[in-house]
Amino acid sequence: MEQSVARPQSELAPGEVLKLAQLAPSILRNIPKSFSSSLLLSLFSASETPEIWTAYENLLLACCRTGDMESAREFLERLVLRFGNDNERVLAFKGLVKEAAADNQGELVQILKEYETILGPTTTNIPVAKRRVALLRSMGKTSEAIEALNDLLDYSPTDAESWAELADIYLSQGLYPQAIYSLEEVLVLTPNAWNIHARLGEVLYMAASSSDTLRQKHLTESVKRFSRSIELCDDYIRGYYGLKLATGKLLKDPPKVSMHAESGDWIPPDTTTTEKLNELATKKLAEIVRRNLAGEPLWQGYKPSEIAAARELLEKDSADLVR
C-alpha cells in the first residue's frame, strides 16, 4: 500500500485515484500528527521517513481530485505543521486546495490575486509561480499564462517542467515553431528522455502537415527523432507508431532531389532506407500488438489505448494494401 501511495501519480486513471483517496482516512488515523527528531521521543512514537511526506502530497492531490476536501485539508494541515507556513511548496499546496474548493470564477480570481501578492516583483517562489501559470491556463487566459511562463523561464531557464508546459501551451495554440523550440530546450536539459524525443517527433510531424515550405525538413527531422527515441528505448510503441506515420508520409511524396540542402539541414533519407524503416516499424508494431494480445507476461506494460491505436493503424494500412 505504501508503495503505490509514495509513487508519483500524475498518470493515474480516475479509478485508481479514487482508490487512493479512499485510503486517505485510514492513513490519517494510523500515522501520528507530528514527529520528533529526537531519538528519546521516537522510542515512544513512530519514526519519520521521507516517504511519508511524498505520500501526503500524493494523497492530498488525490483527495482534491475526488473532492474529499476534508481529508485534503487534514493533509495540508500536517504539511504546514511540519514545514511551516512559509515553505514554498506548502504555499503552493495551500493555493491548490483553495483552487479545488473554489466553485465560482470570482473565488478563482481572488486566489490568483493571492498568488500575485505572494510572488511580488522579485521573489523566486517557483512552486507558486507554476500554480499561477496552471490556474491562468485553466481559466482560459492562455496568453497571460504564456507570458507568466516566459517570465518564469527568464530567471530559471533550467526548469525542464516549465519548458514542457510552455511547449504544450504553444502547441495548443498551433504555434509550431515555438513549441518545437521549447521541446528542444527540454531535450537539452534531459538529453536521454525518449518520450520527449518522441514528443518532439510528433510535433514536427504535425508541423510538417501544416506548412508546405518546411514540410520536407520537418518530416526528415521527425523520422530522426522517432528513430532516436526507439534507439533509447527498445519496443517503444509511440516511437514505432510515429516512425511508421512519418516514413509513410515521406514515401507518399518522395523528397525532390536538389531541394535546398544548404545551410546544414539534414538531407532526407533515401527511399530504400525510408522503406526499410517503414517496414521495420510495421513489423515491430505488429509484434507488439500480437504479443500483448496473446497475453505474454513481459509484454503487458502497454496501455490498452496505445495497443488499440496501433492495431487500428495496422488494419488501415493492410486495408490500403488490399485495395
Place this chain on the structure above:
Amino acid sequence: MAQLPDQTIHRDPQLFYWILVPITVVMVLTGILRHYASVLLATPSKIIDRPTMKEQRSLIHGQTVRNNHHVLSKKSFEARREVLINAYESGAYLKNGAGKDQAPTNPLTDPGAMDGMMGMMKNNMAMIIPNTLIMSWISAFFSGYVITKLPFPITIKFKSMLQAGVATKEMDPRWMSSISWYFLCIFGLQPVFVFLLGSDNAASQMAQQMGQMGPPPNQPMLGAGPDTNKQFLGEAENIAVIDHYSVLDDVELRLLKGIKG
C-alpha cells in the same frame, strides 16, 4: 620491571556525588541550552531574488547547452549559440545589469557577506561564552581533586591530560582530576545530545568546530567571490569553440543496423 602495587587512594565517596555528577549534569544542560539558543539566533536562510537566480541559472543553462548540444539540429544549435554568446558577452544576465566592469565587492561593506559573518560570530559566541564560564567555575571550585579512577590501564603519556591541575609525579595515570573529566565531557557527550535532541542538534562543540574548518565551498567567506562576468565570458568562449555534431546524424542507419544485428 617489578609490578607496581595497585595504588589505592582513599577518597571521600561524596566526591562522586558532589563533583562528578554536577559537572556532567551541567555539561549536558549547557549543551541543551546552546542548542536552543542557536535555534533562536539562527538567521533564516536567505531567499534568492530573481536577478541572482537568473545569473546562476543562465550560467548553468549555457553549460547544459554546451554539454548536450548533440541533441539539437545544427540550425537550432547555431541559433542558441549566437544568442547565448551575445548575452554572455554583453552581460545581459548579470545581476547588476550593465555594470559589468565593477570591482569585486568589498566583503566588509557587502551586506550579504556581513550576514554570513554575523552568523559565524553568533556561533562562536554561543561556544566561547559557556565554555569560559564553565571552565572558570570548575577551576574555582573543584581544581586539584582526584575524583575517579578509570577502569582500564593507560600509558604514562596520558598523565598530563588526565591529571591536569594535580601535580603529583608518582600517581598512576588512571586517576582523573575534575578538569580532565570536564574535557572528557566536551568530547564525549555528542551521542548523548544526539539521543536527546536528534541528529541535527547544535549542542556539540565538536561538530561546530568541524564546520568551521571547512566552510561550504560555494560560499566564499572573505575575499572576492568568483567574478561572474569572467565566468560568463569563459563560458561564451567554450560555447564558441564547440564543433557541433548531432546524435541524430545517422540515427536511422544505426537503428536499422542495430535492430537487424
